[in-house]
Amino acid sequence: MIPAVVLMTLLWSTDLQAQSVSPPDLQAQSVSPPDLQAQSVRPPAEYSVRLVDGTTSCSGTVEAFNEGEWSGVCFSWWRMMGEIKFVCRKLDCGNPVSESGGPLTEDGRIGVTLFGCSGDESSIRQCDRGGRRGFCNGGYYHHVTCSESVRLVDGAGLCSGRVEVKSYQSWASVCEADFDRQDAEVVCGELGCGAPAALQGGLYGEGEGQTWDKEFQCKGKESLLLDCDTSDRENNTCLPGNAVGLTCSEPDDVSLVGGGSRCAGGVEWYDQGAWRTVGTLSDVMFTAAVVCRQLGCGSTVSALPGNTTRGFRVSCSGSESSLRECRRMYDLLPGLTVICSESVRLVNGAGLCSGRVEVKSNQSWASVCEADFDRQDAEVVCRDVGCGAPAALQGGLYGEGEGQTWDKEFQCKGKESLLLDCDTSDRENNTCLPGNAVGLTCSEPDDVRLVGGGSRCAGGVEWYDQGEWRTVGTLSDVMSIAVVVCRQLGCGSTVSVLPGNTTRGFGVSCSGSEPSLRECIRTNELRPGLTVICSESVRLVDGAGLCSGRVEVKSNQSWASVCEADFDRQDAEVVCGELGCGAPAALQGGLYGEGEGQTWDKEFQCKGKESLLLDCDTSDRENNTCLPGNAVGLTCSEPDDVRLVGGDSRCAGGVEWYDQGEWRTVGTTDWNQRDVAALVCRQLGCGSTVSALPGNTTRGNGASCSGSESSLRECRRTYDLRPGLTVICSDLLVQPDIYLTDPMGGVFRGHQGPEMFRGYNFTITCSTQPQYPGGSFLLTFTSSNRTQTQPAVNHSAAFLFPAADDSHQGNYSCVYDNYVFSHNFSSESELLSLNITGN
Known part of the structure; x- marks a missing residue:
């Protein structure tokens, strides 16, 4: 017998099933009339993107929805992986695999610009120059292929990161135990990269979402990871730290040709089925650094422009992992010839001539132990990487390497051309303690x-x-x-x-x-x-500009800081003058930190009139030690090489700059006027900018400032015609004077300033220099809220006080106000302190 509850449930289910089959008239009602259908179709969001005419949903020509229609996307000729990454990420399509100039439309067709993206934006409008509608110069739209179902995240470039697989419209990390080298070969190939170079759990962190619940069983020849066979995982848990990270080598799409080795020659790039010349008009060393890095050819030795050929124009920052991550375009540019060091490199340094020494060993890079490397070895390395003589050699100077350590001891004679031409011997001890990876600083080349x-x-x-x-x-x-x-x-x-x-x-x-x-x-x-x-023999370092910093003196071809006790104001006057700055403004030990090298061992005894610091007399120091915090720091005022003229005030007028023995007009572009004006007002000690207006176009210095400079001479400048600039600063009015008088002799000079006898009349007078006509004076009394105002007559005003009493004791000041240049300005005098005493 069926229980009542079960019977009711079955009947209810049957009833619902019966209701789900709509009668003909209800079915007809489910088809909306045409006008309702139109209302239910919503247009795409503004600046949505899509890929059309591709072989998958994640490949095709890029289009953006703008002003009611889908338009091609102009990449302003520049092409950069940041823009392509944005498209792939926006469509949830994994990593960029390839991109190329898409259909060549008629030149000048309307499109939407996409330029200046990092790849992390949520909308085209967030890119530096994204979302502008206009003509596509050259007519190029873009064809993009994204990886669709696999991606590498949190890596240093397109070919490294944590492996994630698309599962039910979300991304899942993969457990290290479920992923081997053959699987990695498929992923690297699918993403357009080279062979796997490193494979390890936790290499690029843990994913925040789910973990893929299958084990991949690729044979290594599949085109896509999801074409591989899979099996159920033996254990359905993946312990923390086991999300697999993968580093693929960079793609073999760059080569150096005609230079005698794979690490020297003209740069070529494989693009759309052909090898093409790569050139640049700028960023030469940056582009070369990326090429040497991508080819595994060590450090850049030289980069020279070649002939003008048809090919890629490339612009790199130098930090990219491969050339395809740089900006590029198609126009005629000088081809580029690069020479790399091939088997040795300096890493983590401040430039091309400093860093941790690493040697190529079995296609990977190994750091070198300090005990296995001496000055003669360093001479060879510095020459090998195109630098000058060794300047510093020390273990741990540029950190520890993450990989292996070179297992030989170098025995160079110092004349070899390449480090690997030197003799080597087995190391006595096969361990290299932490902090001993040798760091090297070479001097810069004599070029x-x-x-x-x-x-x-x-x-x-x-x-x-x-x-x-x-x-x-x-x-x-x-x-x-x-x-x-x-x-x-x-x-x-x-x-x-x-x-x-x-x-x-x-x-x-x-x-x-x-x-x-x-x-x-x-x-x-x-x-x-x-x-x-x-300056040759003295410098200021670690300061905010050219006229401030820690004082250092050249001693035996190296720089030494100076102890505060050995340096006084007269010495500072000489240094400031030698550096082309104004008078000393601040002098203090430790003001700009401690130097890393030696300390100057003499005491300067300048008279203040010498041209050079090393022309001053010196004496031996009484104490040969300089305690920490006593390396002398110096701030000089800025030079008197800027002025404002024609404005009846030193804080208003046309900007002029003293250059090559004469005063010249300074001009600038419209967009930079406020930054230049702010700097001029600051350098002159004239407060902040009130206005900046263009003047006439005159021959003079074109200046471009960021606003952070200390003086105008630190700005970029040109010698082409720029509109002259007229600036008005907030401290336009000179400071007024304030003084006390009385006609009956009741004022006298006391110990604490002017004093007044009770009962006497007195007058406080405010006056200013004859800059501008009119204006008024406001007399304030700080001991109360009382103020008095009078118009300025002949640039002054007199305030009369009959019968002085104790209520008049306190501080007074004059504030001069005037309306000039369509702005209100004011300037306040110093305080006048008045004491009231007995009869």
């Missing part, structure tokens, strides 16, 4: 000089390139280039930099942080030659 200036630290800048000395010039970055030149030559701080004649040579652009000029961006177009004067 820069200053000529015609009377010393090795002054003159026109020249660069040795392709067998000859060439002029170096620039249209901007003048001070930044000079800083790098002085640093590379070991010539202290920059004193001045002047443009020379226009000559054929390198156009150079530096940030100022590069260790050598060869690491700056360069071009082969005409630029004004550059003349630089360096």
Whole structure:
């Protein structure tokens, strides 16, 4: 017998089943009328993206929805993996595999721009230049292929990261036990990378979502990971730290040809079925660094422009894992010839000539133990990587390597061309203790000089390139280039930099942080030659600009800090003058940190009038130690090389700059006016900017500032026509004067300032210099809320007080107000303290 509850359940289920089959009239009602259908179809969200005309849902030509229609996406000719990563991630399609110029439409067709993406944005509009609608120059739309069902995340590039597989529209990490080398070969191939290089659980962290519940059983030849056989996992748990991480080698799509080895020659890139020349007009060393890294060829030794050929224009930052992650475009550019060190490299250093020494061993890189490496070995390495002589050699100087340690002891004689040409012997002890991976600092190469200036630290800048000395010039970055030149030559701080004649040579652009000029961006177009004067024997380091920092003096080709006890204000006056700065403003031990090297062992005894610090007399120090925190720091005021003229105030007028013996107009572009004006007001001690207006176009310095500089000479500048700039600063009005008088002799000078006898009349007078007509004076009394205002007559106002009493005792000040240049300005006097005493 069926229980009542079960019977009711069966009947209810049968009834629901019966209801699910709609009668004909109800079925007809389920088809919405045309107008209702139209209402139910919602348009895509603005700036949605899709891929069309591809072989899968994750490949095809990129389109974006904008202003009611789907349009092709213009990549502004530039192509970068950041933009492609954005598309793949936005469509939940894994990693980028390939990209190419898509259908070549008619030139100038309307499209949506996609440029300046990191890959992590949620909308096109969040990219630097994304979402603008306009003509696609060149007519290129883009074809993209994404990996669809597998991706590598949290890695350093496109070919490394934690393995994740798409499962039911979400991503799952894979357990190390369920994934072997043959599986890795399939994933690396599917993502367009080279062979697997490293495979390990926890290598790239743990995933936040689920874990894939199958074991892969690939044979290694499959095209896609999901084409591989799978089996149920023996154990359905994956312990923490076992989410598999994979590093694939970079793809074999870059080669160096015609240079005698695989690590030297002209750069070529395999693209769309053909090898094409790679060139650049700038970023030469950055591009070369990426090429050497991708090929596993060690450090960059040199990078030279070649002939102009049709191929990729490439622009790299230097941090990319492979050339395909750099920006690129198709136009004529000089081809690039690169020479890499091949079997040795310096890593984790500040530039090309410093870092931890690593040697290539069985296709992987090994650090070298300090005990197995001496100065003669260092001489060979420095020469091998295109640098100067060794400057520092120490274990742990640039950290520990993550891989293996070289198991031989080098026995170089110092004359070999390559480190691997040196003899080696087995190590006595096969262990290398932590902190002993050898770090090396080489001096910069002797490929820069200053000529015609009377010393090795002054003159026109020249660069040795392709067998000859060439002029170096620039249209901007003048001070930044000079800083790098002085640093590379070991010539202290920059004193001045002047443009020379226009000559054929390198156009150079530096940030100022590069260790050598060869690491700056360069071009082969005409630029004004550059003349630089360096301080040679003294410098200020770790300061905020050219006129502040820790004082260091050159001693036996190295730099030594100076002890506070050995350096006084007269010494500081000489240093500030030598560096082209103003008078000393602050002098204190430890103000800019401690130096890492030696301490100067003499006491300076300058008279303050010497031209150079090393022209001053010195004496032996009484105490040969300098306690920590006593390395002297110096802040000089900025030089008097900027002024505002024609505004009846030193804080208002047209900007002029003293350059090459004359005052010149300073101009700038519209977008940079406020930054230049803010810097001018700050340098002149004139407060903040009230207004910045363009003047007439005049011949003078074009200036471009970020606003963070200490003085105008630290800005980029050019020598082309720029609109002159008129600036008004907040401290436009000079400080007014305030003084006390009385007609009856009741005022006298007491111990604490002016005093007044009770009962006498007195007058407080406010006055200012005759800058502008009109205005008014406000007299404030700080002991109460009482104020009085009078118009300025002949630039002054008198406030009369009859019969002084105790209520008049306190502090008074004058505030001068005036309305000029369509703005209200004010300036306050110093305080006047008044004491009331007996009759």
